[in-house]
Amino acid sequence: MKMIIFGATGKTGRELVLQGLEQGHEITAFVRNPDKLNMEHPLLHIVQGDVTSYDEVNAALAAKHYDAVFSALGAKSPFQRDLRLVEAVRHITHAAAAQQAGKIVHISFIGTRKDAGKLGLLYRWITPLLMRNLLADHRDKEQIISSGAANWVLVQPPLLTNGERTGSYYYETTIRQLPSSKLKLSRANLAEFMLKLAQQSEQDRKAVMVSE
Numbered sequence: 001m002k003m004i005i006f007g008a009t010g011k012t013g014r015e016l017v018l019q020g021l022e023q024g025h026e027i028t029a030f031v032r033n034p035d036k037l038n039m040e041h042p043l044l045h046i047v048q049g050d051v052t053s054y055d056e057v058n059a060a061l062a063a064k065h066y067d068a069v070f071s072a073l074g075a076k077s078p079f080q081r082d083l084r085l086v087e088a089v090r091h092i093t094h095a096a097a098a099q100q101a102g103k104i105v106h107i108s109f110i111g112t113r114k115d116a117g118k119l120g121l122l123y124r125w126i127t128p129l130l131m132r133n134l135l136a137d138h139r140d141k142e143q144i145i146s147s148g149a150a151n152w153v154l155v156q157p158p159l160l161t162n163g164e165r166t167g168s169y170y171y172e173t174t175i176r177q178l179p180s181s182k183l184k185l186s187r188a189n190l191a192e193f194m195l196k197l198a199q200q201s202e203q204d205r206k207a208v209m210v211s212e
């Protein structure tokens with residue numbers, strides 16, 4: 001498959017690049033700073049660009065017919081809004097539709113869900129209060145992608161860790177109660193799951209929670 005990754009220099013983005021290459025996919029990494037990616041591979045193409053420019057995002061998507069578009073950008077602070085990244089997601093969504101890309105696979109956050117309160121106090125009271133700006137950004141991005149013309153899947157993990165890839169995780173489109181010890185996921189497992197979602201259609205046009 002041909003895949004493009006926005007946020008490829010991030011912790012999850014890098015996992016997507018590595019695992020995508022390992023699986024034999026042709027990967028384009030759209031980055032603002034190629035030195036930070038510091039990777040070479042025959043199947044890896046690095047495009048330097050600015051996600052806040054629609055023309056640059058659209059040009060990258062127009063260069064090939066991509067089967068999957070990974071959206072793995074992330075704000076620096078969980079306490080402040082970063083409207084540049086909301087705008088970036090809008091550009092990715094519109095350009096993916098304009099260029100008839102296969103599917104957007106976007107990382108969101110489990111806390112955005114209406115039924116997140118079932119997960120306990122952390123998601124019922126604390127996250128909505130302390131992380132209201134992050135939640136607002138994530139909800140806006142979900143709304144933009146899910147109302148766009150390109151096919152999509154929203155991936156909603158809880159706390160991300162730098163733990164190893166085990167291939168063992170639980171995913172569902174509705175939340176059931178989980179012990180708090182299970183409310184985390186390694187970025188390596190998240191990337192593995194996202195690559196699976198890119199290659200299967202069962203969860204298309206759905207928001208899927210995923211956790212250990």
Ligand SMILES: NC(=O)c1ccc[n+]([C@@H]2O[C@H](COP(=O)([O-])OP(=O)(O)OC[C@H]3O[C@@H](n4cnc5c(N)ncnc54)[C@H](OP(=O)(O)O)[C@@H]3O)[C@@H](O)[C@H]2O)c1
Nearest residue numbers: 007008009010011012013073074107108109157158159160
């Ligand atoms: N941390 C958690 O526990 C957690 C839980 C659930 C969901 N999430 C979500 O998961 C996603 C991925 O998280 P992560 O920890 O893998 O992300 P990360 O390591 O912080 O990476 C963020 C990526 O976004 C890029 N980026 C940020 N601002 C940018 C800008 N203005 N212009 C261009 N690129 C920009 C960064 O580029 P540079 O490398 O150039 O800076 C980097 O590639 C995020 O959306 C996050 O909200 C996180």
